[in-house]
Amino acid sequence: MALDDLKKERLKKLENIKNLGVDPYPATTKRNQVIAQARETLGKDAAVTGRIRSLRLHGKITFADVEDESGRIQLFFSQTELPDKYDFLANLDLGDFLQAEGEVFQTQAGEKTVRVKNYQLLAKSLRPLPSVWYGLEDVEERYRQRYVDLIINPEVKKVMDTRHKIVRFIRSFLEDKGFVEVETPILQPIYGGATAKPFITKHNALDTNLYVRISDELYLKRLIVGGYEKVFEIGKDFRNEGIDRQHSPEFTQMEFYWAYADYEDLMRLGEEMISKLVKEIHGSYKFKYEGMELNFAAPFKRIGFNELIKTHSGIDLEKVSSEEELLKDIKGKGIKLDLKGVVGMGPLIDELYKKVARPTVQQPIFLIDYPYEMKPLSKRKEGDSRKSASFQLLVMGYELVNAYSELNDPQEQETRWREEMNLAKKGLEEHQVLDEDYIRALEYGMPPTAGFGLGIDRLTAVLTGQHTVKDVILFPTLKPESKKNKAR
Numbered sequence: 001m002a003l004d005d006l007k008k009e010r011l012k013k014l015e016n017i018k019n020l021g022v023d024p025y026p027a028t029t030k031r032n033q034v035i036a037q038a039r040e041t042l043g044k045d046a047a048v049t050g051r052i053r054s055l056r057l058h059g060k061i062t063f064a065d066v067e068d069e070s071g072r073i074q075l076f077f078s079q080t081e082l083p084d085k086y087d088f089l090a091n092l093d094l095g096d097f098l099q100a101e102g103e104v105f106q107t108q109a110g111e112k113t114v115r116v117k118n119y120q121l122l123a124k125s126l127r128p129l130p131s132v133w134y135g136l137e138d139v140e141e142r143y144r145q146r147y148v149d150l151i152i153n154p155e156v157k158k159v160m161d162t163r164h165k166i167v168r169f170i171r172s173f174l175e176d177k178g179f180v181e182v183e184t185p186i187l188q189p190i191y192g193g194a195t196a197k198p199f200i201t202k203h204n205a206l207d208t209n210l211y212v213r214i215s216d217e218l219y220l221k222r223l224i225v226g227g228y229e230k231v232f233e234i235g236k237d238f239r240n241e242g243i244d245r246q247h248s249p250e251f252t253q254m255e256f257y258w259a260y261a262d263y264e265d266l267m268r269l270g271e272e273m274i275s276k277l278v279k280e281i282h283g284s285y286k287f288k289y290e291g292m293e294l295n296f297a298a299p300f301k302r303i304g305f306n307e308l309i310k311t312h313s314g315i316d317l318e319k320v321s322s323e324e325e326l327l328k329d330i331k332g333k334g335i336k337l338d339l340k341g342v343v344g345m346g347p348l349i350d351e352l353y354k355k356v357a358r359p360t361v362q363q364p365i366f367l368i369d370y371p372y373e374m375k376p377l378s379k380r381k382e383g384d385s386r387k388s389a390s391f392q393l394l395v396m397g398y399e400l401v402n403a404y405s406e407l408n409d410p411q412e413q414e415t416r417w418r419e420e421m422n423l424a425k426k427g428l429e430e431h432q433v434l435d436e437d438y439i440r441a442l443e444y445g446m447p448p449t450a451g452f453g454l455g456i457d458r459l460t461a462v463l464t465g466q467h468t469v470k471d472v473i474l475f476p477t478l479k480p481e482s483k484k485n486k487a488r
Helices: 003-019 086-091 135-144 146-152 154-176 217-225 263-282 305-313 323-332 345-356 410-425 436-443 456-464
Strands: 045-058 061-068 071-078 097-106 112-123 199-203 208-212 230-238 250-259 286-289 292-295 301-304 365-368 384-388 390-395 398-405 449-455
Touching: 003 086, 045 071, 045 112, 061 097, 071 086, 071 097, 135 146, 146 154, 154 230, 154 250, 154 263, 154 456, 217 230, 217 250, 217 436, 217 449, 250 263, 250 456, 263 286, 263 390, 263 398, 263 449, 263 456, 301 305, 305 345, 305 365, 323 345, 398 456, 410 436, 449 456
Parallel strands: 071 112, 301 365
Antiparallel strands: 045 061, 045 097, 061 071, 097 112, 199 208, 230 250, 250 449, 286 292, 365 390, 390 398, 398 449
């Protein structure tokens, strides 16, 4: 039967229910325990509620399975027990919500069952549930109609529950270390804290354009200026960029900032937090992701940025002194890069790194000592001013963490930003901008500080074995639904 015909059948039942004087969507219900608890009350009465997942009519008796978040239980209806309400069962369908009261017993087959002596329809379902998702088109439908995906694919909810555990663990870990959770603006007059394109909106009352934040960083560091010494935020950031297995325009990030600490302190704290998290989720520091056994036991291996680039491209960045020279070396090695909108030494090195080096990393490593041109907000490394006091945590080609000792010299920070804006005039698409208020904050003085940013979506994808971050985001960003699909 076609979908439209099935919907018509359900609408007829809905009309019949109303004609019988029954409210198909009552406002109140009676629920004295969840199904998992009811299953443990043999010989006692229970009132269970849930969605009908199976319905089997056999003349004067009917069996049904109802499900709530805690589990399933079988219901047994008999015309003898329900002389006035038994015929009403013909109005029920899979997907309806039902409340049932009665004694819990166990069938000869060992099935925990409620012998129903009273029941009530709680919500009529007007669309039949699909039995299974399949094909590429249905992958998009799964993301778009996540409410259905959750109903028919139990594994999806397990992934989302694990995401909750991950966030809860990180929050608890940081609070135990003395960090204070704060909230900073999502709408900002100037975007900053990362190199990315922003979304732009307008506030009508103020008659001004605002940017949806690309990072929490600059506001969190303002709090360090103001006297906080350990702060963190877990929240949404937004970047107007392409969508792929690692990127979503709307994503969740955790950032913390720690006064009187440096990037070495961050590496120690970071590997402690993440290794303990892995142990909490998997019961071991080792687990498999896409066929590879990963080992998150601390300490994590450290590899220098130049070492990784040299190994996989043959180019020694320490012997390269200009953008032109690096372009020549890249061409000489036969490496093909998409350099549209890429201007300047830092962006060029970044494109080279993403092409030849990052995809090769499998086991978790700290990639350290990035060229300073790649990190406009980072201090230079003491003893080697060509490098930044920074690192990223990489695993299976993912950048999970970006962290560094924060640049707290207002004059150098302004110079770095003006250099970025000059590159923008030459054609650099993604660049940082000058935030004069942040410079003013630094001029009041910010103590030595270290900052740490962690991508919650990417980390969750790795820890739950998902290939794309879309599978760990409840409602990922998608292109608009076609009129044809909307009508279905």
